[in-house]
Amino acid sequence: xxxxxxxxxxxxxxxxxxxxxxxxxxxxxxxxxxxxxxxxxxxxxxxxxxxxxxxxxxxxxxxxxxxxxxxxxxxxxxxxxxxxxxxxxxxxxxxxxxxxxxxxxxxxxxxxxxxxxxxxxxxxxxxxxxxxxxxxxxxxxxxxxxxxxxxxxxxxxxxxxxxxxxxxxxxxxxxxxxxxxxxxxxxxxxxxxxxxxxxxxxxxxxxxxxxxxxxxxxxxxxxxxxxxxxxxxxxxxxxxxxxxxxxxxxxxxxxxxxxxxxxxxxxxxxxxxxxxxxxxxxxxxxxxxxxxxxxxxxxxxxxxxxxxx
Amino acid sequence: xxxxxxxxxxxxxxxxxxxxxxxxxxxxxxxxxxxxxxxxxxxxxxxxxxxxxxxxxxxxxxxxxxxxxxxxxxxxxxxxxxxxxxxxxxxxxxxxxxxxxxxxxxxxxxxxxxxxxxxxxxxxxxxxxxxxxxxxxxxxxxxxxxxxxxxxxxxxxxxxxxxxxxxxxxxxxxxxxxxxxxxxxxxxxxxxxxxxxxxxxxxxxxxxxxxxxxxxxxxxxxxxxxxxxxxxxxxxxxxxxxxxxxxxxxxxxxxxxxxxxxxxxxxxxxxxxxxxxxxxxxxxxxxxxxxxxxxxxxxxxxxxxxxxxxxxxxxxxxxxxxxxxxxxxxxxxx
Numbered sequence: 001x002x003x004x005x006x007x008x009x010x011x012x013x014x015x016x017x018x019x020x021x022x023x024x025x026x027x028x029x030x031x032x033x034x035x036x037x038x039x040x041x042x043x044x045x046x047x048x049x050x051x052x053x054x055x056x057x058x059x060x061x062x063x064x065x066x067x068x069x070x071x072x073x074x075x076x077x078x079x080x081x082x083x084x085x086x087x088x089x090x091x092x093x094x095x096x097x098x099x100x101x102x103x104x105x106x107x108x109x110x111x112x113x114x115x116x117x118x119x120x121x122x123x124x125x126x127x128x129x130x131x132x133x134x135x136x137x138x139x140x141x142x143x144x145x146x147x148x149x150x151x152x153x154x155x156x157x158x159x160x161x162x163x164x165x166x167x168x169x170x171x172x173x174x175x176x177x178x179x180x181x182x183x184x185x186x187x188x189x190x191x192x193x194x195x196x197x198x199x200x201x202x203x204x205x206x207x208x209x210x211x212x213x214x215x216x217x218x219x220x221x222x223x224x225x226x227x228x229x230x231x232x233x234x235x236x237x238x239x240x241x242x243x244x245x246x247x248x249x250x251x252x253x254x255x256x257x258x259x260x261x262x263x264x265x266x267x268x269x270x271x272x273x274x275x276x277x278x279x280x281x282x283x284x285x286x287x288x289x290x291x292x293x294x295x296x297x298x299x300x301x302x303x304x305x306x307x308x309x
Numbered sequence: 310x311x312x313x314x315x316x317x318x319x320x321x322x323x324x325x326x327x328x329x330x331x332x333x334x335x336x337x338x339x340x341x342x343x344x345x346x347x348x349x350x351x352x353x354x355x356x357x358x359x360x361x362x363x364x365x366x367x368x369x370x371x372x373x374x375x376x377x378x379x380x381x382x383x384x385x386x387x388x389x390x391x392x393x394x395x396x397x398x399x400x401x402x403x404x405x406x407x408x409x410x411x412x413x414x415x416x417x418x419x420x421x422x423x424x425x426x427x428x429x430x431x432x433x434x435x436x437x438x439x440x441x442x443x444x445x446x447x448x449x450x451x452x453x454x455x456x457x458x459x460x461x462x463x464x465x466x467x468x469x470x471x472x473x474x475x476x477x478x479x480x481x482x483x484x485x486x487x488x489x490x491x492x493x494x495x496x497x498x499x500x501x502x503x504x505x506x507x508x509x510x511x512x513x514x515x516x517x518x519x520x521x522x523x524x525x526x527x528x529x530x531x532x533x534x535x536x537x538x539x540x541x542x543x544x545x546x547x548x549x550x551x552x553x554x555x556x557x558x559x560x561x562x563x564x565x566x567x568x569x570x571x572x573x574x575x576x577x578x579x580x581x582x583x584x585x586x587x588x589x590x591x592x593x594x595x596x597x598x599x600x601x602x603x604x605x606x607x608x609x610x611x612x613x614x615x616x617x618x619x620x621x622x623x624x625x626x627x628x629x630x631x632x633x634x635x636x637x638x639x640x641x642x643x
Contacts, residue, residue, distance in 0.1 A: 008360065180497065185556040185562060189559070242503050262339050265342060282497075
């Protein structure tokens with residue numbers, strides 16, 4: 001692959017509290033604001049508490065999920081009295097950190113999340129972006145004692161609905177397991193370290209270093225599976241099976257148990273071999289997702305460095 | 310009291326199993342729903358030595374999957390709250406606590422159910438715990454011992470809050486006997502199959518014990534380790550915003566019931582500093598990093614452990630019951 005060069009990455013936004021009860025991001029952003037972190041070497045840093053109202057009440061959202069409000073359609077929808085708070089807030093954030101897809105948008109946006117699933121440290125990308133892949137590889141190499149993985153959702157930019165769609169290059173850092181509304185020190189330390197490594201990489205990049213070509217494995221989501229539900233009440237009638245619980249990223253084969261009903265029956269996986277992710281994520285019960293299923297793919301990337309004028 | 314002494318106690322004809330007292334503690338919610346489904350089918354069973362009421366305590370909070378709607382239901386069962394003046398603008402949970410008191414109580418009266426088992430989950434790594442107000446309620450202590458024997462692969466502890474009957478505030482205080490069955494770790498809003506199964510087994514064995522007890526079985530006495538709550542410790546907080554300024558230290562996280570010594574790490578600040586336990590007495594921590602307790606100002610609770618001797622027990626026979634009743638009546642006359 002031919003080496004690729006990119007313009008300097010001089011502005012980064014670190015966002016936490018996009019979901020108000022995912023506390024690592026909330027407290028990391030607050031700490032960075034308390035320490036008045038706004039520039040590290042060549043990189044100027046904005047720290048943003050994305051959904052302050054949801055943070056205040058320690059809920060995922062107040063009216064609608066903020067992290068689904070960044071589609072082109074919602075960002076340009078007219079504001080009325082009945083517009084949900086989060087739709088308005090998304091437009092404010094778009095003005096501050098975007099506009100989405102424009103030259104003025106922040107160079108890099110990192111959105112901090114937690115999950116109740118046992119996903120370790122997971123970077124979430126929407127597009128195959130050589131920069132993101134290089135940073136992923138770098139973080140993996142710097143944090144060998146933590147499971148570091150990447151998940152990819154293939155969505156075109158106009159349909160991209162999450163906060164990280166605002167930055168020119170972006171990803172979410174999703175770390176679990178941590179219950180909503182709880183702050184674990186070990187998870188906080190992991191996220192802080194990942195953010196520090198990202199900023200260190202940006203400085204190296206901006207100083208003109210070349211990062212070698214390579215390849216990484218990442219997981220591309222292909223479908224989602226809902227819980228079995230009562231046909232009348234719509235309530236779930238089974239829990240994630242103990243053999244699947246906490247086994248995110250472990251290959252699921254046909255015949256493997258996936259659910260155990262409340263009356264004791266086992267439901268098995270049917271269909272192709274795939275990798276489960278977001279197994280038993282609290283916020284996904286209402287989105288009708290018990291887990292995602294993904295293929296594991298290898299992504300190659302070229303050597304990259306900063307574009308010199 | 311001798312270990313060999315046999316204590317005779319009144320029958321337990323009515324038991325209540327309550328779930329969803331906190332609407333986002335899902336093992337109890339789904340277990341109660343499942344038991345209600347099964348109950349519908351088992352209506353024509355032969356005469357049971359015990360009648361079991363299955364109750365979804367806080368339906369509105371359950372429907373929203375929040376701990377509570379207006380106020381914590383499990384703090385609404387003091388005598389003062391239950392019997393206080395009624396108003397149109399009462400919080401939902403106070404109205405509900407009075408309904409539950411009418412259904413399962415009244416608290417303190419002869420009509421109250423004999424045993425309340427209230428199902429809870431915690432984000433803390435507590436395994437299975439019984440939480441009660443008494444360290445000498447032989448019924449609860451024997452049920453606990455029975456479960457320890459029948460479910461040996463789950464760590465089980467007996468926690469005692471030394472609160473007088475007058476001040477007792479939780480749903481389990483409405484019955485003549487009562488305890489909370491608290492199981493963790495489970496995130497709120499999530500049901501973990503292993504936790505659900507443990508709770509289902511716990512309730513089943515509890516009901517089996519009550520049936521055996523009512524049928525005249527003798528339960529041998531012995532010793533139970535009881536953890537009596539001594540104090541709570543709050544997070545360090547910012548004096549202006551009141552936000553927490555540290556998290557439970559990684560060495561303490563998940564180590565519920567592992568003895569905490571003076572100078573052991575307690576908290577880690579967001580800048581990486583370790584804050585240490587300043588108490589003089591080694592104590593047992595529990596409810597370490599319970600989600601719902603951030604707003605109550607509790608990072609962890611601390612307990613003393615002691616060995617309590619419990620007598621052998623069996624149910625009173627009818628003659629013993631009548632003799633006791635006559636004795637109470639003649640006492641009343643005097």
